[in-house]
Amino acid sequence: MSEPAPATNYLNWNYSIRSWLLTTDHKRIGLLYLMGVTFFFAIGGLMASLFRMELATPAGNLVTADTYNKLFTLHGVVMIFFFLVPSVPGVLGNFVLPIMIGAKDVAFPRLNLASWYVYIIGGCITLYVAVTGGLDTGWTFYTPYSSTYANTKVITAALGVFITGFSSILTGLNFIVTTHKLRAPGMTWMRLPLFVWAIYATSLIMVLATPVLAITIALIAIERATGIGIFDPAIGGDPVLFQHMFWFYSHPAVYIMILPSMGVMSELIACFCRRRIFGYSFVAASSLAIAIIGFFVWGHHLFVSTQSPYAGMVFSFLSFLVAIPSAVKAFNWTATMYKSSVSWQTPMVYAMGFMGLFLIGGLTGLFLANLAVDIHLHDTYFVVAHFHYIMVGGALMGYLGGLHYWWPKITGKLYPEWWGKFSALTVFIGFNLTFMPQFVLGFMGMPRRYYSYPVEWQALNVLSSAGATILGVGYLIPMIYLIWSLKNGKPAPANPWGAKGLEWTTPSPPPMHNFEQTPIVTEEAYAYGNEGHGHG
Amino acid sequence: MNKLFNFFPESASTVAGPLDSLIWFLIGLTIFFTLGIGLTCIYFAVRYRRRHVDEQPVQIEGNLKLEMLWTIIPLIIALGTFYWGTRMFLGMITRPPDAVPIYVVGKQWMWKIQHPDGRREINQFHIPIGTKFQLIMTSEDVIHSFYIPAFRVKMDVVPGRYSTIWFEATKEGVYHLFCTQYCGTSHSAMVGKVIVMSPAAYEEWLAGQSVGRKETMVEAGTRLFTERACVTCHDGRTGAQGPLMRGVFGKPVELSNGQVVVADESYVRESILKPQAKLVKGFQPVMPTFAGQLNEEQILQLIAYIRSIQSAEGTTGGQTK
Numbered sequence: 001m002s003e004p005a006p007a008t009n010y011l012n013w014n015y016s017i018r019s020w021l022l023t024t025d026h027k028r029i030g031l032l033y034l035m036g037v038t039f040f041f042a043i044g045g046l047m048a049s050l051f052r053m054e055l056a057t058p059a060g061n062l063v064t065a066d067t068y069n070k071l072f073t074l075h076g077v078v079m080i081f082f083f084l085v086p087s088v089p090g091v092l093g094n095f096v097l098p099i100m101i102g103a104k105d106v107a108f109p110r111l112n113l114a115s116w117y118v119y120i121i122g123g124c125i126t127l128y129v130a131v132t133g134g135l136d137t138g139w140t141f142y143t144p145y146s147s148t149y150a151n152t153k154v155i156t157a158a159l160g161v162f163i164t165g166f167s168s169i170l171t172g173l174n175f176i177v178t179t180h181k182l183r184a185p186g187m188t189w190m191r192l193p194l195f196v197w198a199i200y201a202t203s204l205i206m207v208l209a210t211p212v213l214a215i216t217i218a219l220i221a222i223e224r225a226t227g228i229g230i231f232d233p234a235i236g237g238d239p240v241l242f243q244h245m246f247w248f249y250s251h252p253a254v255y256i257m258i259l260p261s262m263g264v265m266s267e268l269i270a271c272f273c274r275r276r277i278f279g280y281s282f283v284a285a286s287s288l289a290i291a292i293i294g295f296f297v298w299g300h301h302l303f304v305s306t307q308s309p310y311a312g313m314v315f316s317f318l319s320f321l322v323a324i325p326s327a328v329k330a331f332n333w334t335a336t337m338y339k340s341s342v343s344w345q346t347p348m349v350y351a352m353g354f355m356g357l358f359l360i361g362g363l364t365g366l367f368l369a370n371l372a373v374d375i376h377l378h379d380t381y382f383v384v385a386h387f388h389y390i391m392v393g394g395a396l397m398g399y400l401g402g403l404h405y406w407w408p409k410i411t412g413k414l415y416p417e418w419w420g421k422f423s424a425l426t427v428f429i430g431f432n433l434t435f436m437p438q439f440v441l442g443f444m445g446m447p448r449r450y451y452s453y454p455v456e457w458q459a460l461n462v463l464s465s466a467g468a469t470i471l472g473v474g475y476l477i478p479m480i481y482l483i484w485s486l487k488n489g490k491p492a493p494a495n496p497w498g499a500k501g502l503e504w505t506t507p508s509p510p511p512m513h514n515f516e517q518t519p520i521v522t523e524e525a526y527a528y529g530n531e532g533h534g535h536g
Numbered sequence: 537m538n539k540l541f542n543f544f545p546e547s548a549s550t551v552a553g554p555l556d557s558l559i560w561f562l563i564g565l566t567i568f569f570t571l572g573i574g575l576t577c578i579y580f581a582v583r584y585r586r587r588h589v590d591e592q593p594v595q596i597e598g599n600l601k602l603e604m605l606w607t608i609i610p611l612i613i614a615l616g617t618f619y620w621g622t623r624m625f626l627g628m629i630t631r632p633p634d635a636v637p638i639y640v641v642g643k644q645w646m647w648k649i650q651h652p653d654g655r656r657e658i659n660q661f662h663i664p665i666g667t668k669f670q671l672i673m674t675s676e677d678v679i680h681s682f683y684i685p686a687f688r689v690k691m692d693v694v695p696g697r698y699s700t701i702w703f704e705a706t707k708e709g710v711y712h713l714f715c716t717q718y719c720g721t722s723h724s725a726m727v728g729k730v731i732v733m734s735p736a737a738y739e740e741w742l743a744g745q746s747v748g749r750k751e752t753m754v755e756a757g758t759r760l761f762t763e764r765a766c767v768t769c770h771d772g773r774t775g776a777q778g779p780l781m782r783g784v785f786g787k788p789v790e791l792s793n794g795q796v797v798v799a800d801e802s803y804v805r806e807s808i809l810k811p812q813a814k815l816v817k818g819f820q821p822v823m824p825t826f827a828g829q830l831n832e833e834q835i836l837q838l839i840a841y842i843r844s845i846q847s848a849e850g851t852t853g854g855q856t857k
Binding site for chain 2: 060065066069136138140142143144145148149150232233234238239240273274275276278279280281282304305306309312313316317320321323324327328330331332333334335337338339340341342343344352355356359360363364366367369370371372373375376378379380440443444445447448449450451452453454498528529
């Protein structure tokens with residue numbers, strides 16, 4: 001594996017701007033996504049730091065109430081639609097999925113580029129909204145507030161979200177077809193890396209759920225623009241109908257965000273334990289189970305919405321069920337480490353962080369799936385803490401872990417290992433300090449989306465804001481040393497981690513068409529150890 | 537300082553205690569599994585750390601028995617928790633027959649509370665311990681949510697429909713009342729105080745409030761019933777064009793399409809605003825709409841009146857089923 005890298009690769013064959021903006025190479029498109037999601041992550045993070053500063057004191061004093069409402073709204077919109085949803089699939093999925101299955105590219109390369117442009121257009125519209133009046137409906141757009149009462153740019157923002165949804169749909173479609181049609185000879189379904197399984201399950205959700213979001217958002221714009229009664233009861237609509245439609249997308253969307261990171265986790269644990277993932281088929285099947293059951297739990301967001309209590313019971317039951325496949329994954333990852341060979345390199349430190357945070361995030365979900373307990377905790381900071389543990393503690397940790405894992409492959413450079421571990425630890429500590437107090441605040445009864453709050457909760461809020469500062473630093477450090485490594489990093493060998501998987505058999509960075517010859521796959525994924533130790 | 541670091545919410549209603557037991561069980565479960573799996577991972581990571589670069593661990597395929605074990609045990613725990621929570625939930629939402637009705641209207645950005653005797657409060661809510669109250673709530677504009685953390689009760693307050701909660705306070709004190717459904721600029725100012733008093737202090741408070749008191753809910757409803765000429769069609773005279781209101785509330789009503797609905801708050805409200813939506817069998821669609829002519833509070837007063845005449849003369853004195 002240590003043959004010198006060939007002179008031309010996907011990065012250096014052409015340096016022109018045009019060759020980047022018109023590229024149909026999945027690897028370059030992955031990097032375009034990397035720039036996009038990093039930019040939007042910075043914007044969303046900036047908004048969070050502003051409102052965490054505001055919340056350091058009980059009374060509103062740093063910004064006005066309206067500004068505060070716009071900050072948390074755009075934080076949610078930007079982070080969810082423009083960072084979390086496209087992050088792992090757009091960046092890592094685009095870059096490694098085709099290589100992992102031994103393909104030259106995705107099935108529809110031009111459509112892939114179109115996805116990115118659609119995403120950027122949606123993002124630009126959202127930025128336009130942010131600088132010309134903002135949006136104050138919450139990312140949830142609840143009616144009739146959004147459709148009748150809000151005085152901010154609801155229709156324009158809806159357009160931005162509507163458009164960017166198509167980026168998800170096109171990307172999902174591309175990955176589904178790619179996985180079905182472009183696998184290398186010998187790459188059977190049960191030999192697929194678990195990351196591919198996870199992205200495949202995610203793509204199914206993207207294709208099936210995102211159109212419902214588009215419809216819902218379009219209906220709000222129609223009601224707002226024309227006064228046709230759809231959601232506002234004053235003109236004959238049903239406001240709770242909106243919540244059903246919105247969560248029919250937005251709950252599965254949680255799995256769009258977390259499943260890909262679970263896939264990354266499987267790759268990291270296998271590589272840094274030099275071990276086939278324990279119970280491979282159960283881990284693969286659990287991704288599909290999550291994707292399917294995840295479609296039938298949306299009503300747990302409506303336990304106190306006047307939804308029928310009988311519907312509530314069914315949704316509660318199904319929400320408990322969806323916890324099981326996640327638990328199965330966690331147990332299998334743990335079992336993979338048993339009697340393995342664990343190497344504490346940066347991606348593994350991120351993976352361990354993911355494990356801890358995801359466990360807390362998942363288990364606190366049981367509180368909210370529970371009808372009686374949710375009555376008390378619904379719409380409090382407990383919910384905020386819970387979903388940040390899943391989306392930031394889980395999804396973002398997985399994304400950063402994956403980025404560090406594949407960074408040598410993507411750029412052909414190594415980053416400083418010490419700084420990598422340091423940043424992972426900083427993120428872990430900062431994250432817990434930010435969000436653990438929010439569980440307590442929610443348990444005490446502090447409602448979310450509050451600009452001012454009773455004085456007795458100041459200590460916990462100050463703790464949370466202080467944690468957010470550490471968390472912010474934790475995100476800045478990798479941004480600095482990863483950029484630094486582009487110029488100054490040591491050159492990466494083809495397989496710096498001693499990992500299995502087709503992406504490590506090609507040079508770093510890979511040539512334009514990934515492989516000199518189409519690879520032929522003769523073994524299962526993660527065939528560490530003895531040659532010929534086949535699938536039983 | 538003591539107050540700054542108090543991590544336990546007040547527990548001041550009959551449901552708070554049992555609910556907290558369930559919450560503590562879940563907290564225990566979370567800690568057990570997080571530490572259990574987390575520490576196991578750390579132990580493995582240290583115990584089986586890579587000792588030299590070329591180390592190759594033995595490969596383990598998987599284990600069906602283990603897979604079954606860690607699917608079924610979490611499933612049992614999940615179903616047990618589901619059962620516990622759902623049973624409690626049913627108790628929390630089933631209105632006790634002796635609950636005193638109180639009417640709540642939410643609007644951007646205040647809570648308007650009307651007691652049965654007509655007293656109104658804004659963002660303040662006085663109640664005695666030991667009495668069950670049922671809140672019948674609606675909104676004049678967007679969705680709000682009525683939340684008293686110390687009572688562990690919360691319910692969305694939705695325009696165009698009624699939602700209800702009930703509670704019984706058990707501990708004197710002053711507690712927070714919050715709006716928990718984001719409702720615009722001053723969402724976080726849509727807060728109030730719940731003042732829970734001893735029955736004696738409550739009586740005293742009531743007496744002090746009597747000066748300048750207006751008519752009760754039922755009195756206001758009775759007046760409206762006559763003023764708006766509801767009485768013309770709905771008092772049961774022969775040849776009347778509308779159904780008799782006496783004794784109707786809470787009972788099943790057969791509609792012209794054969795459907796049967798229960799005449800609850802939402803049904804009465806809908807019939808006032810959209811009379812043709814659910815027409816009672818045997819009557820013509822002749823009633824005009826009162827949409828735009830009655831505000832939410834007046835509709836609630838009419839409901840209070842119709843509710844009050846359910847067991848008066850003409851029906852048996854006892855509570856109907």
